[in-house]
Each structure stands twice: as structure tokens, then as C-alpha cells.
Amino acid sequence: MKKIYLGLFGFGNVGSGVIKILNLRRSLLRKKFGCDLVLKKVCDKNLTKKREVHLSRDILTSDANQILNDPNIDIVIELVGGIHPAKEFIMQALSKGKYVVTANKALLAEQGKEIFNLAKEHGKTIYFEASVGAGIPIIKSLKDGLAPDRFKRIFGILNGTSNFILSAMSEQNIDFVQALNLAKKYGFAERDARLDIQGIDSLHKLVVLVYLCYGKLVNLDDVFVDGIQHISLLDVIYAKELGYQIKLLAIAEKQGSELELRVHPTLIPQEHLLAKVKGINNAIYVSTDLAGDLLFFGPGAGKTAAASAVVSDLQDAVRDLEAGLFRRKSFAIEDKAVKKLRRIDQTESRYYVRFMVVDRPGVLSSISTILAKYDISIASVTQKERKRARIVPIVMIFHEVKERNMRLALEKIENLAVVKEVPVPIRIEQI
Numbered sequence: 248m249k250k251i252y253l254g255l256f257g258f259g260n261v262g263s264g265v266i267k268i269l270n271l272r273r274s275l276l277r278k279k280f281g282c283d284l285v286l287k288k289v290c291d292k293n294l295t296k297k298r299e300v301h302l303s304r305d306i307l308t309s310d311a312n313q314i315l316n317d318p319n320i321d322i323v324i325e326l327v328g329g330i331h332p333a334k335e336f337i338m339q340a341l342s343k344g345k346y347v348v349t350a351n352k353a354l355l356a357e358q359g360k361e362i363f364n365l366a367k368e369h370g371k372t373i374y375f376e377a378s379v380g381a382g383i384p385i386i387k388s389l390k391d392g393l394a395p396d397r398f399k400r401i402f403g404i405l406n407g408t409s410n411f412i413l414s415a416m417s418e419q420n421i422d423f424v425q426a427l428n429l430a431k432k433y434g435f436a437e438r439d440a441r442l443d444i445q446g447i448d449s450l451h452k453l454v455v456l457v458y459l460c461y462g463k464l465v466n467l468d469d470v471f472v473d474g475i476q477h478i479s480l481l482d483v484i485y486a487k488e489l490g491y492q493i494k495l496l497a498i499a500e501k502q503g504s505e506l507e508l509r510v511h512p513t514l515i516p517q518e519h520l521l522a523k524v525k526g527i528n529n530a531i532y533v534s535t536d537l538a539g540d541l542l543f544f545g546p547g548a549g550k551t552a553a554a555s556a557v558v559s560d561l562q563d564a565v566r567d568l569e570a571g572l573f574r575r576k577s578f579a580i581e582d583k584a585v586k587k588l589r590r591i592d593q594t595e596s597r598y599y600v601r602f603m604v605v606d607r608p609g610v611l612s613s614i615s616t617i618l619a620k621y622d623i624s625i626a627s628v629t630q631k632e633r634k635r636a637r638i639v640p641i642v643m644i645f646h647e648v649k650e651r652n653m654r655l656a657l658e659k660i661e662n663l664a665v666v667k668e669v670p671v672p673i674r675i676e677q678i
């Protein structure tokens with residue numbers, strides 16, 4: 248049976264998972280792939296660290312060139328993460344005519360243009376199934392399963408850590424910090440969880456999905472991002488009372504010739520399937536013109552799930568390699584109907600806003616006067632029980648309002664003497 252040689256960068260969580268699967272499922276993979284996958288070299292900067300799987304000394308190396316300069320290695324798997332030196336490993340592998348599999352969403356989102364262009368130049372494709380949703384086969388579904396479709400919108404719960412935190416707050420009535428600590432305790436959050444809770448990881452994944460659906464690699468700066476760090480238990484409780492769950496959503500939505508892209512906490516109706524996605528799970532709700540509304544769901548992290556996706560990419564790489572040509576001309580075809588990105592201040596949303604105000608007559612009317620000035624129409628107002636001496640939460644729900652108007656009105660309201668905390672606005676999606 249033909250042998251295909253692999254080189255792997257990064258003997259960490261996912262890297263170890265990939266090695267395990269290659270050993271454990273060798274016979275199945277031989278049958279499915281029609282070849283024998285041979286792991287020739289594994290490169291990691293730390294050769295003494297204790298690992299989950301044993302590798303013989305002649306396979307392990309700390310010298311990247313032993314993979315990059317080996318003409319027998321056909322496929323390079325990059326599982327180092329981060330930008331550098333992951334980018335250099337991939338660029339050099341492509342330049343040397345190798346196929347590349349990666350799980351690195353941060354790198355694809357930040358430097359994808361250069362990488363995809365180089366791949367094209369060398370008649371190669373990059374495979375990146377594990378970069379979004381870990382084991383959920385969302386990448387293949389978007390590029391192959393929905394090949395003839397045009398995408399109307401995507402709503403994604405793309406970060407397991409944030410979803411775990413919001414779920415824990417909602418189910419256990421604990422505040423943000425307690426929920427974050429719980430996520431750390433269970434190993435669902437890094438010690439530095441900023442990328443997750445500030446929405447950056449979701450942004451990276453959204454950029455990858457937008458590339459597949461609309462053929463555009465957008466600049467990260469062009470996407471509005473807000474994380475969950477300022478969501479309080481009060482908001483979670485009040486949202487629930489109003490029939491909503493708060494989720495960190497990554498959203499891409501075609502509006503005529505414009506594409507709206509944003510990542511932010513969102514109130515979604517409790518009965519919607521996305522509201523029922525709990526814990527570290529991810530879900531991607533995709534609406535297309537032909538297939539209709541689809542939901543992809545599963546664990547959004549985990550070395551076994553991510554490793555499964557990486558190995559599934561090896562199958563595609565082997566097929567392309569065997570075909571001996573660039574089989575897929577390009578899988579990310581530009582949607583020419585999309586002319587530009589819509590700026591966040593041009594978007595319109597329904598809103599939930601919590602104000603913390605002094606409990607005294609006339610407060611509501613001073614807030615309403617400012618709202619009216621900015622053409623903001625109130626759908627409902629609820630005054631909650633006092634939280635501190637003389638300070639009372641007021642929750643307002645608004646009909647569709649221009650983002651810019653809402654921002655300007657809230658700036659004015661925040662400066663009223665009777666308003667004691669920065670108002671908390673959360674967008675509502677009636678998915």
C-alpha cells in the first residue's frame with residue numbers, strides 16, 4: 248500500500264490527539280484513505296516535557312527544518328497555534344510544495360490573505376476543519392455540502408468558554424467572576440481568558456466562516472466586537488424573566504448589497520434552539536437560499552474532537568495529493584452581490600437596556616425625553632426591586648433603533664445626575 252508521510256508541528260493537546268487517532272484508527276484510515284499514513288517527524292520546542300503519547304526519539308525533533316526540508320514529507324500539520332512561528336512553518340511548507348493542515352483560526356483570520364495567496368500560487372489548498380467548532384464538520388459543510396448555496400446569514404455560538412460562563416450564570420445564579428473561576432477550575436478557560444471573554448476568539452472564527460460563505464477575507468478591525476465581561480447576573484436574570492437567554496453571538500448577515508458583521512452578547516428568545524445550547528458546546532445556525540435554515544451543534548473544544556477534524560482534513564489532503572492536481576479551483580468564491588461591509592453605526596437592532604437610577608419621581612421622564620430626541624421608541628419598561636439604598640434598576644426594551652442613535656442617547660443619559668452607573672445595552676435578535 249502506498250505510504251504518505253506526515254510532519255507535525257506542535258506536540259500539545261491537539262497534536263497528541265492526532266497522534267493517538269493515527270495509531271488507534273490505523274486500519275480504518277488505511278481502508279478509508281487507500282494509503283498508509285506514516286508520521287515521520289513531530290517538531291516541538293520542548294522535547295523533555297511529559298506527553299500523553301509516547302513517541303520514539305527518532306521521530307521527535309526541535310528542528311523545524313527536519314520537516315520542512317524533507318522531500319518525502321507530503322503533508323504538514325500545524326498545531327502550534329498563535330501567529331509566529333506558525334505562519335513561517337506554513338509559508339515554508341507551502342513554498343516547498345507540501346499540503347498544509349492547520350487548526351489555527353487566529354492565524355487564518357489575521358494573516359489568511361497571504362497564506363491563501365501563497366497556497367494558490369503553489370497550486371495547493373489549506374485544510375482547516377478544526378479551526379471552527381472543533382469536531383463539528385462546519386467547514387466541509389459550508390464549502391462542499393452547501394456548494395451551490397448563497398448564504399443569507401450565520402449566527403454562531405463559537406466560543407465554548409463564554410458559553411459555559413453565560414450558562415453557569417443562568418443556571419446557577421452566580422455572577423460573572425464566579426462563573427469564570429468555575430470555567431478555569433474545570434479546565435474550560437485558560438488562565439488568561441481574555442481572548443475568549445472579550446469576543447476575539449469568536450471574531451477569528453467568524454472571519455474564517457465569512458471567508459467560506461462570502462469569499463471575502465475581512466479585516467478584523469472592520470468587525471464590531473464586544474465581549475461578555477460586562478454582563479452581570481442582574482442582566483441574565485432580567486433577560487430570563489423577559490423570555491430570553493443571553494448568548495455571545497458571532498453574526499454575519501446579508502442586508503441587500505451590504506454585509507453586516509458583529510460579535511456581541513445577544514438576547515435570543517428562550518424557545519430558539521440556539522438558546523438551548525449550554526456549557527462548552529458550540530452551535531452554528533446557517534440560513535441559505537437553497538438548503539434553508541440549518542443548525543450545526545457539538546462540543547466546541549477538546550483535543551479529541553479537534554484532532555478528529557484534523558485527521559478528517561488529512562483525507563481531503565490525501566485525495567488532492569493523489570489526484571495530483573489542484574482539485575478544487577477555489578472553495579471560497581466571492582459573493583459579488585456583497586458590495587461592502589455595513590458599518591456598525593448604520594445597523595439597526597432591538598435593544599434591552601438596564602439603567603441604575605435614583606429611586607425618585609421624574610427620573611423616567613428625563614430618560615424618556617432624551618430617548619424621544621433620538622427617535623428611540625420604547626416597547627416596555629420595568630422597574631425592578633431596589634438593589635442598593637435608593638438605587639433601582641430600570642429595564643427597557645426598545646423597538647428597532649439605529650445603533651448610532653442608541654449610542655448617542657445613552658451617552659447623554661449616562662451624564663444625568665440621577666443615573667448612577669453606565670447603562671448596559673444588549674442587542675436583541677429575533678432569530
Ligand SMILES: NC(=O)c1ccc[n+]([C@@H]2O[C@H](COP(=O)([O-])OP(=O)(O)OC[C@H]3O[C@@H](n4cnc5c(N)ncnc54)[C@H](OP(=O)(O)O)[C@@H]3O)[C@@H](O)[C@H]2O)c1
Nearest residue numbers: 257258259260261291292293326327328350351548549553
Ligand atoms: N485545544 C482545543 O480544544 C482546540 C480546538 C480547536 C482548535 N485548536 C487549535 O489547535 C492549535 C493547537 O492547540 P493546542 O490546544 O493543542 O495547543 P497547545 O496544547 O498549547 O499545543 C501547542 C504545542 O506547540 C508547541 N510549540 C510552541 N511553539 C513552538 C515552536 N516554536 N516550535 C515547535 N513547537 C512549538 C507548544 O510547546 P509549549 O507547550 O512548550 O509552548 C505545545 O506543545 C491552536 O491553533 C488552537 O487554536 C485547539
